[in-house]
Every structure is written in structure tokens, then in C-alpha cells.
Amino acid sequence: MMTDARTLAYINMYAVLGAIENLCELDKEASDLVKTKKPVAIGLDVTNGPSATLIFKNGRCRMEQGIKNCDVLLPFSTPEKFNAMVDGSGSALPMKGFTKIGFLLGKFIPLTDKLSKYLRATEEDLKDEKFFEISTKLMFYVITVALSQIGNNDEIGKFSASLIPDGIIDVSIKDCVSATIRVKNGHMVTIKQKPEAFRSQMQFCDIHVARDLFDGKINAIASIGEGLVEMHGLINMIDNVNRILDRVALYLA
Amino acid sequence: MSFPVYKTDKSRELFTRATKVIPSGVYGHLGPAEGQFIPVHKWPVFSEKAKGTYVWDVDGNKYIDYMCAYGPNVLGYGDPDVDAAAMKQLALGNCTTQPAKVMLECAELLVDTVATADWAFFAKNGNDATQGAIMCARAYTHRKKVIMFNGYYHGVSPWCQKIDYPGVLPEDVANNIMLPWNDIPLLEKTIEENKNQIACIIAQPYDHGNFHDNAFPEEGFWPKVREICTKNDIVLIIDDVRAGFRLDLAGSDHYFGFEADLICFCKALANGYNMSAVCGKEFLKGAMSSLAYTGSYWLSAVPFAACIANINKMKELDIPTMFKQKGEKLCNGLVKAGAEHGINLIASGAPALFYLRIANDDSMLLHQEWVAEMVSRGIFISSHHNHFINAALSDKDIKHSIEVAEECFGIVAKNHPEIFG
Numbered sequence: 001m002m003t004d005a006r007t008l009a010y011i012n013m014y015a016v017l018g019a020i021e022n023l024c025e026l027d028k029e030a031s032d033l034v035k036t037k038k039p040v041a042i043g044l045d046v047t048n049g050p051s052a053t054l055i056f057k058n059g060r061c062r063m064e065q066g067i068k069n070c071d072v073l074l075p076f077s078t079p080e081k082f083n084a085m086v087d088g089s090g091s092a093l094p095m096k097g098f099t100k101i102g103f104l105l106g107k108f109i110p111l112t113d114k115l116s117k118y119l120r121a122t123e124e125d126l127k128d129e130k131f132f133e134i135s136t137k138l139m140f141y142v143i144t145v146a147l148s149q150i151g152n153n154d155e156i157g158k159f160s161a162s163l164i165p166d167g168i169i170d171v172s173i174k175d176c177v178s179a180t181i182r183v184k185n186g187h188m189v190t191i192k193q194k195p196e197a198f199r200s201q202m203q204f205c206d207i208h209v210a211r212d213l214f215d216g217k218i219n220a221i222a223s224i225g226e227g228l229v230e231m232h233g234l235i236n237m238i239d240n241v242n243r244i245l246d247r248v249a250l251y252l253a
Numbered sequence: 254m255s256f257p258v259y260k261t262d263k264s265r266e267l268f269t270r271a272t273k274v275i276p277s278g279v280y281g282h283l284g285p286a287e288g289q290f291i292p293v294h295k296w297p298v299f300s301e302k303a304k305g306t307y308v309w310d311v312d313g314n315k316y317i318d319y320m321c322a323y324g325p326n327v328l329g330y331g332d333p334d335v336d337a338a339a340m341k342q343l344a345l346g347n348c349t350t351q352p353a354k355v356m357l358e359c360a361e362l363l364v365d366t367v368a369t370a371d372w373a374f375f376a377k378n379g380n381d382a383t384q385g386a387i388m389c390a391r392a393y394t395h396r397k398k399v400i401m402f403n404g405y406y407h408g409v410s411p412w413c414q415k416i417d418y419p420g421v422l423p424e425d426v427a428n429n430i431m432l433p434w435n436d437i438p439l440l441e442k443t444i445e446e447n448k449n450q451i452a453c454i455i456a457q458p459y460d461h462g463n464f465h466d467n468a469f470p471e472e473g474f475w476p477k478v479r480e481i482c483t484k485n486d487i488v489l490i491i492d493d494v495r496a497g498f499r500l501d502l503a504g505s506d507h508y509f510g511f512e513a514d515l516i517c518f519c520k521a522l523a524n525g526y527n528m529s530a531v532c533g534k535e536f537l538k539g540a541m542s543s544l545a546y547t548g549s550y551w552l553s554a555v556p557f558a559a560c561i562a563n564i565n566k567m568k569e570l571d572i573p574t575m576f577k578q579k580g581e582k583l584c585n586g587l588v589k590a591g592a593e594h595g596i597n598l599i600a601s602g603a604p605a606l607f608y609l610r611i612a613n614d615d616s617m618l619l620h621q622e623w624v625a626e627m628v629s630r631g632i633f634i635s636s637h638h639n640h641f642i643n644a645a646l647s648d649k650d651i652k653h654s655i656e657v658a659e660e661c662f663g664i665v666a667k668n669h670p671e672i673f674g
Contacts, residue, residue, distance in 0.1 A: 230291075
């Protein structure tokens with residue numbers, strides 16, 4: 001099935017680069033890398049696509065929608081050019097912030113390289129327990145955020161989202177990590193924390209099952225049957241989210 | 254009284270084995286994912302035997318089965334009259350080069366029984382029937398588009414799935430138009446906007462979809478739809494695969510006071526013997542004849558013999574009246590039992606195909622909890638789908654089901670003092 005560059009740009013912005021927030025929380029080296037005396041804000045602006053600002057402060061990172069008081073601005077004239085920058089086949093020239101070029105080249109680029117290493121992990125890398133845990137958690141966040149971006153932007157994803165009843169969906173890896181997907185009138189928002197209450201829930205029984213599902217090593221439907229993935233509540237919410245999940249794999253392949 | 258809680262270890266063991274050689278172990282609506290076995294360990298996956306209204310699983314647990322194999326069990330599993338007719342035909346021949354004359358006898362019986370039927374076309378599954386009906390409508394009208402009503406389920410062919418389903422192309426569903434029930438002005442507007450392009454309207458006789466209370470169409474809806482179809486040369490197809498014969502032996506269109514052009518049957522046709530049928534009006538017989546549409550087993554004789562015995566017995570027992578009475582008795586008892594614990598159980602749809610939902614929360618969590626407790630005490634119901642009455646269900650079974658339900662409502666209420674305390 002077809003994918004579109006604009007939707008991929010939204011995924012790359014909010015799901016992939018958005019995972020830098022979590023990388024800085026989970027990986028001390030990443031956090032240390034971006035520790036600066038003063039906060040630094042990097043703006044990413046895609047014409048006919050998403051725009052966001054990554055704010056680095058005290059070794060932590062926060063992503064905000066839109067361009068707000070950024071020190072460095074990276075403009076992209078098309079979603080395709082932005083996507084090329086994210087997958088490493090293209091580059092970006094800052095429009096402003098030449099004084100922060102050192103941060104960009106010396107810290108931000110190594111940070112994104114680190115993120116790529118976790119998100120495109122090799123079997124060898126995954127033998128390290130800590131690496132495995134961070135990598136899987138980051139994949140979880142990328143996937144759950146990508147769900148909303150596809151539901152809001154991709155043509156077929158929008159159809160699926162339009163069939164999700166309003167409410168909160170809890171997507172979790174048991175005793176590990178959770179995300180809230182809030183749906184209203186077919187619009188989806190992912191919040192990277194556990195909801196206080198939910199209308200439906202999809203829970204992977206442990207991090208290894210989640211990883212195997214993410215990597216396509218085990219079958220999702222069989223896993224439900226075996227109790228490795230549990231569903232609760234209004235199942236037509238999850239059913240339609242799972243339709244979008246199929247497209248996450250397509251975009252992130 | 255406390256009812257024993259079943260264990261399903263053997264089922265679980267077999268399911269794990271099954272996942273190795275069968276995609277997803279048990280696929281489709283009978284499987285734990287689509288069947289929504291929540292939580293899975295409370296549910297049986299494989300059955301050992303079935304008789305009457307009961308099923309025994311591979312762990313030896315006995316269930317009163319309100320899913321009736323999702324509909325085909327209408328007289329009771331292993332009905333002696335239907336089975337005897339089937340076995341007699343089996344001895345004569347089943348899948349043969351020339352169809353047996355029992356096929357003709359079956360068609361004649363359907364034409365005599367179903368109000369709108371001038372002819373009968375046979376296949377195997379409900380999906381074969383709905384697919385055949387759509388092809389017939391397109392062959393007759395030479396038009397592409399199909400109108401369906403929200404919450405529809407007309408089978409598993411790509412055209413009747415949705416654009417976001419695995420394996421379905423946008424082109425497969427490009428000619429589908431989905432409309433809400435009961436909105437006649439919108440239906441008229443849509444037909445006007447697609448003038449001479451609509452081949453057919455296909456709909457279940459009422460909204461018996463999943464995840465929501467089932468509802469009959471508003472008074473006057475069907476006669477008006479009939480009138481619009483006639484005026485615009487649109488073929489009106491009733492998908493009676495699920496409800497057929499349970500509301501009215503002459504067809505659910507007859508029950509709602511109108512005549513379909515084509516009507517599709519499957520589940521209640523032959524008490525579990527595998528066949529489906531499209532019945533239709535004379536003017537569509539030529540179009541149906543023109544289709545390149547057949548299958549290796551479609552004209553096998555045994556199901557026809559079973560169908561004849563089944564229909565005759567359904568007539569003898571006046572199944573629609575019986576099912577209404579049994580369904581009402583059960584639903585009234587369940588609702589009352591729930592109310593005694595402060596639980597608002599809503600029973601909706603036709604009593605013969607009752608749909609249940611606990612309405613104290615909007616998440617189905619309480620309902621799923623109650624359903625799981627019921628299943629693990631031998632009352633096989635579903636948390637998301639309508640249920641089915643069968644003729645073998647006795648008053649004693651209904652009484653027992655209500656007693657188990659009462660205990661399970663008590664458990665749910667006790668588990669949730671935040672709601673029921």
C-alpha cells in the first residue's frame with residue numbers, strides 16, 4: 001500500500017526526533033552529551049509539513065510544536081527533503097544560528113546517530129540487556145507516537161481513526177512503559193505517559209514479547225490468543241488502532 | 254449456591270500446538286482474538302463434542318452454548334431428525350458429478366417457504382451468498398455502486414471489508430457507499446447524486462452489529478427504502494445470513510413488512526450442515542443464471558437433505574415464536590438478576606438474537622468481566638456479538654443460566670466497590 005512523504009515527515013518529526021526526549025532520559029551518555037551552560041533550542045520547519053522545536057536544557061530534551069525562539073533554525077522546503085535528512089541520505093543547512101553550529105555538529109548530530117543506533121539495533125547490540133531495554137522503550141514511544149501521526153495524516157489512517165470511538169486508549173508494556181492515546185472525533189493525540197483511566201487497553205505481557213512483535217518475529221493475533229498481548233475494554237477502539245499499526249510498520253520499515 | 258469455576262488447561266495446550274501449524278492458531282470469529290476471549294485463560298478454545306444446546310470442551314467442561322456456532326445451531330446440535338435425513342442421503346451419495354434430485358426438492362421448499370423467493374441458488378457460506386447477490390445485482394443493472402448501512406457485516410470478500418483491512422485494496426471498496434440507518438433524506442440525496450450508478454442496496458434486516466445495542470429500523474423505514482429502490486431500478490438485497498428464519502420463516506423482509514429482490518441465507522438453513530442460499534425474484538433469475546459462479550462442493554447433496562428436514566422441523570415447531578419466548582424469558586431473567594446487584598444489563602435486538610451490554614460504565618470492562626465469569630462457569634456467551642437461541646434450550650437451562658448470571662453479577666459488584674459499594 002502507498003505511503004506519503006508528508007505523513008512520513010510527521011512521523012519523523014514527532015515520533016522519531018520526538019524520541020530524543022526519551023533518549024535523554026534513558027541514556028546517561030546522551031544526556032551528558034547535550035548538557036550545556038545555556039539552553040539551546042533547535043527549530044525544524046518543514047514547508048507543507050510539521051514544525052517543531054527541540055529544547056535542550058540541563059541534559060534533558062523537550063519537544064514543542066511550532067517554532068518558538070529557536071537558536072538554530074533548520075528549514076526544509078519539502079517533506080521529502082526533511083525525510084532525507086532524518087534517514088541520513090540528505091542534509092540540512094541552518095537558516096539562522098551559525099553561532100550554535102558547534103552544538104549542531106558536535107552534539108545534535110551525534111545524538112541523532114545514537115538514536116539511530118537504538119532504533120536500528122543489530123542482533124549483536126541487543127545482546128546487551130541495558131541496550132535492549134532502552135532500544136525497546138524507544139521503539140515503543142516511536143510506534144505509539146507514529147500511530148497518532150498516521151491516524152491524523154495518512155488517508156487510510158484517517159479512515160481508521162474516524163472509526164475509533166472517543167476516549168482514552170492505554171497502550172502498555174506491563175510493568176515497563178505506557179502511552180496514552182486520546183481520540184476525539186477521529187483526531188488522535190499520543191501522550192507518552194500512563195493514563196489515569198482508560199476506555200480500552202492493549203498490554204504486552206513483557207518487554208521481550210513487545211520486542212518480538214515490533215521486530216515481526218511473532219504473530220500479533222496468535223499472541224493475543226496465547227495471552228501474551230491482552231486487550232480490555234472497548235475493543236473496537238483497539239481494533240481500529242491495530243489497523244493503523246499495520247501502517248506504522250509500512251512507514252517505519 | 255456457588256458454581257464451580259472451570260479450568261481450560263487442555264485447551265490452552267492445544268492452542269499452543271495449533272499456533273505452530275495454523276495461522277494464529279484458530280483464526281476468524283471462532284478464535285480467541287476475533288472472538289474476544291478476555292482473558293483468554295477463562296475460555297475454552299477446542300470442543301470435544303456437542304449435543305442439543307450443550308458443548309463440552311476438551312477439558313471436559315460442559316457449557317450451555319448461546320453462540321450456537323455463531324448461528325448454525327438452530328434446532329440443537331446433532332438434531333436426530335436432521336442428522337437422520339443427512340445420513341440417509343450420505344448413503345445414497347453426496348458430492349457427485351450430477352447433483353442429486355434433493356437439490357431440486359430443497360429449492361422447491363425454499364420457494365414455498367420464503368415470501369420473496371421465485372428461485373433459489375445454492376452455495377456454501379454466507380459470504381458466497383452475499384457475493385453472489387452483489388454480482389447478480391451488477392449483472393442485472395450494469396451498474397457499479399453498492400449502498401450499505403453503518404455497522405454492516407456482509408462477509409469477508411474484499412468488497413465488503415474496509416479500506417484499512419489487511420489485503421484489501423482501495424479499488425476493492427471504491428464503489429461502496431456507507432450511510433446511516435433511518436436517514437431517508439440522505440439516502441434519496443445519495444441516490445440522486447449517483448444517478449444510474451447504484452446497482453443495489455444491501456443491508457441486514459436490522460442493525461445487529463457488534464459493540465453497540467442492536468436496534469430495529471424506525472417504523473416505515475423499510476417500506477420507504479423498498480419504494481426508493483423500485484423507483485430508481487436499484488436491487489434491494491437483504492442479508493439474512495444471521496437473522497434468517499429466526500425472526501420469520503418467510504424471511505426477515507416479510508417480518509418487517511416489505512419484499513426484498515434478493516435475500517441471502519446461511520446460518521439457520523441446515524442446522525450446521527454447510528450450505529447457503531440466495532433466493533430472488535423472477536426478474537433476477539436470468540442475471541443469476543449468467544454468473545460464472547460455482548464451487549466444488551456447492552451442490553453436494555447431504556446439506557440439501559439436512560436443509561429440508563431442518564426447515565420442515567422449524568415450521569412444525571414454529572421456531573420464530575418459540576425463539577421469541579425463550580429469548581424474552583432468558584433476557585428478562587438476566588436483566589432482573591443484574592438489577593438485584595445494581596448492574597444495568599441492557600438486552601437489545603430481537604430476543605431470538607439477543608445482544609447484551611452492561612451499561613454501568615462506557616468501556617465494556619465490567620461487561621467483559623461478567624462475561625468471563627459466566628463462561629468460566631459454563632454459560633458460553635460473548636462480550637461483543639449478539640447471541641442465538643436454539644430449540645434445544647430448555648426452561649431448566651434458562652433457569653440455570655440466570656442463576657449463574659446472578660452469582661457472576663455478585664462477583665463483579667463485589668470486585669468494584671468504587672461503583673457498587
